[in-house]
Amino acid sequence: MTDAPAGLTVVNGSVSPARKRITTILIHAALLGASILMLYPLLWMLAASFRPENEIFTSASIIPSSWSIDSYIRGWNGLRTSFGVFFTNSFIISILSVCGNVLACSMAAFAFARLQFRGRNFWFAMMLMTLMLPYQVTLIPQYVLFRQLGWVNTFLPLVVPKFLAADGFFIFLMVQFFRGLPKELDEAAQMDGCSPWRIYWKIVMPLSLPVLATAAIFTFIWTWDDFFGPLIYLSEMRQYTVMLGLRTFTDSTGTSDYGGLFAMSVLSLVPIFLFFLFFQRLLIEGIATTGMKR
Amino acid sequence: MAVQTVSPADLSPPAKQTSLWSRIWHNDAPGYLFLLPWLVGFLGLTIGPMVTSLYLSFTDFDLLTAPEWVGANNYIRMLTNDPKFWTSMRVTMFFVIFSVPLKLAFALAVAMLLNRGIRGLPLYRALFYLPSLLGASVAIAILWRQIFAGDGLVNKFLAMFGIIGPSWISNPNYSLWTLIVLSIWQFGSPMIIFLAGLRQIPQDMYEAASLDGASKWRQFVKITLPLLTPVVFFNAIIQTIEAFKSFTPAFIISGGTGNPINSTLFYTLYLYQEAFGFFRMGYASALAWVLLALVGVFTAFSFLTSKYWVHYDD
Numbered sequence: 001m002t003d004a005p006a007g008l009t010v011v012n013g014s015v016s017p018a019r020k021r022i023t024t025i026l027i028h029a030a031l032l033g034a035s036i037l038m039l040y041p042l043l044w045m046l047a048a049s050f051r052p053e054n055e056i057f058t059s060a061s062i063i064p065s066s067w068s069i070d071s072y073i074r075g076w077n078g079l080r081t082s083f084g085v086f087f088t089n090s091f092i093i094s095i096l097s098v099c100g101n102v103l104a105c106s107m108a109a110f111a112f113a114r115l116q117f118r119g120r121n122f123w124f125a126m127m128l129m130t131l132m133l134p135y136q137v138t139l140i141p142q143y144v145l146f147r148q149l150g151w152v153n154t155f156l157p158l159v160v161p162k163f164l165a166a167d168g169f170f171i172f173l174m175v176q177f178f179r180g181l182p183k184e185l186d187e188a189a190q191m192d193g194c195s196p197w198r199i200y201w202k203i204v205m206p207l208s209l210p211v212l213a214t215a216a217i218f219t220f221i222w223t224w225d226d227f228f229g230p231l232i233y234l235s236e237m238r239q240y241t242v243m244l245g246l247r248t249f250t251d252s253t254g255t256s257d258y259g260g261l262f263a264m265s266v267l268s269l270v271p272i273f274l275f276f277l278f279f280q281r282l283l284i285e286g287i288a289t290t291g292m293k294r
Numbered sequence: 295m296a297v298q299t300v301s302p303a304d305l306s307p308p309a310k311q312t313s314l315w316s317r318i319w320h321n322d323a324p325g326y327l328f329l330l331p332w333l334v335g336f337l338g339l340t341i342g343p344m345v346t347s348l349y350l351s352f353t354d355f356d357l358l359t360a361p362e363w364v365g366a367n368n369y370i371r372m373l374t375n376d377p378k379f380w381t382s383m384r385v386t387m388f389f390v391i392f393s394v395p396l397k398l399a400f401a402l403a404v405a406m407l408l409n410r411g412i413r414g415l416p417l418y419r420a421l422f423y424l425p426s427l428l429g430a431s432v433a434i435a436i437l438w439r440q441i442f443a444g445d446g447l448v449n450k451f452l453a454m455f456g457i458i459g460p461s462w463i464s465n466p467n468y469s470l471w472t473l474i475v476l477s478i479w480q481f482g483s484p485m486i487i488f489l490a491g492l493r494q495i496p497q498d499m500y501e502a503a504s505l506d507g508a509s510k511w512r513q514f515v516k517i518t519l520p521l522l523t524p525v526v527f528f529n530a531i532i533q534t535i536e537a538f539k540s541f542t543p544a545f546i547i548s549g550g551t552g553n554p555i556n557s558t559l560f561y562t563l564y565l566y567q568e569a570f571g572f573f574r575m576g577y578a579s580a581l582a583w584v585l586l587a588l589v590g591v592f593t594a595f596s597f598l599t600s601k602y603w604v605h606y607d608d
Binding site: 024027028030031034035038039040041042044045057060103104105107108110111112115116117118119120123126127130132133134135136137138139140141142143144145147161163164165166171195196197200221222225227228232243246247250251258261262265266268269272273276280283284287288 | 321322323324325326328329330331332333334335336338339340342343344346347350357404407408410412414418419420421422423424425427428430431432433434436437438439440441445447450451479483486487489490535538539541542545546549562565566569570575578579581582583585586589590593
């Protein structure tokens, strides 16, 4: 900062403190306005879920005139099967997916980043290619395959691919991280007679907790949110995930119970929101680092 | 797991008397063992199905009876005798062409505001990112359907200014735009990537430029934009592919139909209807391969043209 008298425009193209302060205030006003505009719908839905049924559509405000949890109680049992079952199913699928993805993707990433073997670059290029592949191209034969295996109407089609590292994005994420670990670690361990498995499990994995956590959280959120997979593989209501439950709710109730629908919608976002609250640094860094060209 | 001992001597290249097999075992086996789950998935869930789906695209297949070879009929019908195919193509293209640049423009604009060293950056960044994280959810699509309904939130606001808004969702002129707005609303993750990119630009370049009397706009056009092109390129590719694949919002908001008058019939939605509504698996496979070709052509085109506009400093 230059020590120019206030109000005078300084040469060299920099501006006076007074003008600078006004600019800062304007920027904050713009950012604050934009944040409110963006978050307003979410807050409105939250408020609507606590309003008495007759008030939901009459008010655009985000503060209910009176609070009620009736919508939650009605929504929870709004379908033949309770939302408790849907939440349990979603949790089972998401947690199994996290285990599968973290294990299988880290193994593949370890091979790509830390081991020497013939064909490595070829397979790595293949892996990168799958990142661009629209899932529709494999969708129908996969469906036919899982159907022949008798896996339709089970969680297996949703979970088993995760144990086969089907989501290359996470391999890529971990390769980036593993490559950054000092090579001397492996070499020293190898000198001491460590097998690759021990190097993976005792050295690389413990040092990679940040990236593993990032992968775990994103896997959980994406699996939790997934609509298409459950839509085609699960058709019996007691196996529905929360997302399928919500969709059925919109279909079956038509316009009758918006309160219950909003309450369950809010509830379905709670796990994601909790991850956001506690791990947003990790999530934001994860996005920033994979986005970087390097 | 047995501990395989490797003495320093083993690490030095070719041990004399080892056979080919033992060399393969020691050099290549660990890599392939670690790669095994992925390899099984890659061959069984990606390559195998891709080949199968290419084959199915030349057949009639209803899932119950064996596929029946029909040559290029599916592709011919698609191009010459299926108005819905062209409708869905037009809807998807419109969505991609408007949602991606607008979303990236928003992301860049907000990232630049945030990059001016203002206080509260982590808070703003988190608030803007939240919709990106939640946006893919069915719950948000449900919320969107309400916001843009005839008696929804948007029209309540307009009513305060005496404007009677249409029912955006059920009006074919606006329905697709509600989905575009939903996509722009989720500008948070490209914004974070832009922000990380902006941080890499050395501050002294701006100082030098302003010493030379370059205006803010000139600095943006001559410094920020060129140095940011790799990030723009990355974001554009990722967002475009995502836009092509978008499914859930259109499905939920239109109740799976793509209505009104097919105005939100995304390509992916049409493909879903053909495959799992009418069980025309052969035809749906052909649709999938056309989508792949489209995404492939787009990606190849981007990479080929990138050397003319993407700036790499090395």
